[in-house]
Amino acid sequence: MPNPFASPATPSVADLAVKARAIRRDIVTMVHRANSGHIGGSLSATEIMVALFHGIMRHDPQQPRWPGRDRFVLSKGHCSPVYYALLADCGYFPRTDLETFRRPGSHLQGHPSQGRTPGIDASTGTLGLGLSTACGLALAAKLRGETHTVFVLCGDGEQQEGQIWEAAMFAHKYQLDHLIAFTDRNRLQTDGDTEEVMPLDPLAEKWRAFGWSSWEIDGHDFVQIAAAVARARAEPGRPAMIIANTTKGRGVSFMENVASWHGTPPTADEHARALAELNHAAA
Amino acid sequence: MPPLKQTRQGYVDALLELAPVLPQLVVLDADVAKATKTCDFEKKYPARFFNCGTAEQNELSVAAGLALEGFIPFATTFAMFATTRAGDQLRNSICYPKANVKVVGSHAGITTGGDGASHQACEDLAITRALPHLTVLVPGDYEEARQATHAAARHVGPVYLRLGRDAYPVVPELHDGFIIGRAKCLRDGNDVTLVSTGIMASEVLAAATLLAADGVSVRVLHYPTLKPLDPEPLLRAAHETRGFVTAEEHSIVGGLGEAVASFLAEHHPAPLRRIGVRDVFGQSGHAAELLDLYGLRARDIVRAARAVLATSVPVAAK
Numbered sequence: 060m061p062n063p064f065a066s067p068a069t070p071s072v073a074d075l076a077v078k079a080r081a082i083r084r085d086i087v088t089m090v091h092r093a094n095s096g097h098i099g100g101s102l103s104a105t106e107i108m109v110a111l112f113h114g115i116m117r118h119d120p121q122q123p124r125w126p127g128r129d130r131f132v133l134s135k136g137h138c139s140p141v142y143y144a145l146l147a148d149c150g151y152f153p154r155t156d157l158e159t160f161r162r163p164g165s166h167l168q169g170h171p172s173q174g175r176t177p178g179i180d181a182s183t184g185t186l187g188l189g190l191s192t193a194c195g196l197a198l199a200a201k202l203r204g205e206t207h208t209v210f211v212l213c214g215d216g217e218q219q220e221g222q223i224w225e226a227a228m229f230a231h232k233y234q235l236d237h238l239i240a241f242t243d244r245n246r247l248q249t250d251g252d253t254e255e256v257m258p259l260d261p262l263a264e265k266w267r268a269f270g271w272s273s274w275e276i277d278g279h280d281f282v283q284i285a286a287a288v289a290r291a292r293a294e295p296g297r298p299a300m301i302i303a304n305t306t307k308g309r310g311v312s313f314m315e316n317v318a319s320w321h322g323t324p325p326t327a328d329e330h331a332r333a334l335a336e337l338n339h340a341a342a
Numbered sequence: 343m344p345p346l347k348q349t350r351q352g353y354v355d356a357l358l359e360l361a362p363v364l365p366q367l368v369v370l371d372a373d374v375a376k377a378t379k380t381c382d383f384e385k386k387y388p389a390r391f392f393n394c395g396t397a398e399q400n401e402l403s404v405a406a407g408l409a410l411e412g413f414i415p416f417a418t419t420f421a422m423f424a425t426t427r428a429g430d431q432l433r434n435s436i437c438y439p440k441a442n443v444k445v446v447g448s449h450a451g452i453t454t455g456g457d458g459a460s461h462q463a464c465e466d467l468a469i470t471r472a473l474p475h476l477t478v479l480v481p482g483d484y485e486e487a488r489q490a491t492h493a494a495a496r497h498v499g500p501v502y503l504r505l506g507r508d509a510y511p512v513v514p515e516l517h518d519g520f521i522i523g524r525a526k527c528l529r530d531g532n533d534v535t536l537v538s539t540g541i542m543a544s545e546v547l548a549a550a551t552l553l554a555a556d557g558v559s560v561r562v563l564h565y566p567t568l569k570p571l572d573p574e575p576l577l578r579a580a581h582e583t584r585g586f587v588t589a590e591e592h593s594i595v596g597g598l599g600e601a602v603a604s605f606l607a608e609h610h611p612a613p614l615r616r617i618g619v620r621d622v623f624g625q626s627g628h629a630a631e632l633l634d635l636y637g638l639r640a641r642d643i644v645r646a647a648r649a650v651l652a653t654s655v656p657v658a659a660k
Contacts, residue, residue, distance in 0.1 A: 173410070173439045181410060182439040185430050191400045192435055195407015195415075198392070202368075202413075222431075225400035233392070 072281045079109045083310045084337050085144035091330040093161035099320040101141035103245040103305040110284040112145045120150040123177040129207050130196050132181045134189025135214030136170040151178035187220030197235040211240040216248030219257045230298040231270030238298040239291045245307035247318045266300040278303025346509035350448045352487030354379040360495050372398045372419040378448045380418050398423040402431035406441040421447025421463035436500045437473045444494045448505040451591035453629035462624040468596020470502040471569050477501045478569040482543035483513045489520035508629040511544040525572035531559035534647045535579040535586045539565045539598040542589040548640035585613035585650035594618035613654040615646035
């Protein structure tokens with residue numbers, strides 16, 4: 060099937076950086092307005108998400124179910140704010156819908172709901188399910204000889220779930236090489252430092268031991284993100300887990316590396332200060 | 343003695359019938375393919391069979407992913423694992439997004455036998471009944487399981503199909519077509535109504551014969567679809583008979599008995615007794631011994647029916 064997506068010129072890194080700041084403003088505003096939601100892990104994943112939706116993935120907001128599109132699964136489903144901000148920015152639904160996040164009647168549920176929100180390929184929420192669902196999407200493509208890629212964004216704390224490692228074995232067994240996953244390695248989970256709550260390191264070694272390609276990058280560097288996807292695509296026969304080292308709360312000084320910003324909404328004052336920082340950075 | 347056949351064999355025979363005409367159909371298992379009989383499917387269609395290993399959580403979520411892409415996955419494992427070990431995945435990967443997955447739980451109930459309580463799923467119907475979007479099918483013998491599998495494959499939406507390990511009596515009264523959501527009236531009568539689901543159909547029919555020999559007029563309803571529950575036969579029986587006995591190879595908590603009781607309580611209160619596993623864990627033993635031990639026999643149903651009749655008034659006097 061031909062790609063109907065009228066491919067725009069590949070955006071420059073500077074363009075993407077501007078885009079990332081705008082997405083971050085949407086994230087803090089959505090969570091402030093809803094008075095609930097997950098800011099820290101949305102801010103840490105912003106560059107990965109911007110790179111995927113504005114450069115790497117083939118997709119068409121006018122045809123959300125286009126069979127030839129690359130799929131995306133947000134396995135760390137609680138970070139829906141960054142996902143919704145990107146989908147709105149791409150034109151899957153009006154930006155004003157972001158004002159309804161977590162409100163009754165809204166299609167923007169606390170966690171992504173497939174079938175409700177245009178552009179969402181899989182419902183996620185309870186941790187560990189998304190990577191397995193993505194394995195099903197990738198297996199379906201393989202059975203049909205389709206060449207699209209299935210992208211996944213996992214949390215790091217999420218990898219304490221046993222199901223993640225069930226999926227790891229499955230993807231290796233069935234050689235799901237069109238499965239490219241990122242770990243948003245921000246090193247913080249709800250109760251604190253991942254290495255204190257339940258140690259994950261050495262994470263890339265674990266994935267390699269399970270038969271995946273896996274290595275570390277700077278998850279806030281657009282060039283490294285794009286290069287990592289190119290490298291993952293160049294390795295046939297294996298799924299890839301790109302460990303993207305990030306800063307939780309990235310872009311808002313008082314939220315960076317503070318575990319309590321995992322799931323705390325900003326007050327009006329904090330919201331204003333966050334926007335001021337993000338606007339200032341844009342200047 | 344009627345011939346004995348396995349419901350799980352009916353399931354796999356149906357899969358083999360469906361495979362040539364339903365190219366989207368694929369089968370997943372979790373290292374129990376020899377026990378669930380899906381190994382027969384694997385032999386014939388190896389490219390459409392995926393053994394997920396002992397990893398039922400991944401199995402159910404992978405099945406959801408396949409369904410989102412238009413496949414019709416039959417995710418097969420033991421009922422115990424499908425509904426408890428992988429309960430989150432059943433709920434959030436399959437039911438919530440209405441993924442067109444058929445979750446097949448074999449070796450349900452105490453007739454799993456020797457493996458003991460750890461493997462005897464007696465709460466799977468309580469769990470699956472509580473999940474929105476999920477259709478719950480509980481066939482009573484080989485042929486009804488075969489027909490239920492065909493119906494599940496044609497139905498768009500998530501289905502839970504409950505199967506057993508043992509060979510169970512063939513009940514010809516169950517073979518007259520399978521429509522999801524439709525109960526079957528196996529005997530007509532106006533003293534007491536016996537309601538069965540799954541393999542209890544044969545015990546209920548035996549109980550009806552015993553009661554009829556004593557001059558009791560017995561109505562027998564069979565519910566191979568537990569959800570959605572067919573309301574009309576219950577409502578009619580509530581008007582036309584003096585009370586109910588439900589019978590299930592499942593806990594009395596959350597299964598057929600509670601489904602019927604809550605329906606009647608809201609629409610036409612009537613005396614009711616529940617036959618089932620009485621909120622206890624099972625134990626190892628032969629299936630027949632355990633049916634005796636946990637009170638799931640025709641004689642237990644007869645006793646319950648007499649209790650209902652003793653505490654109720656004839657319809658004419660109502």
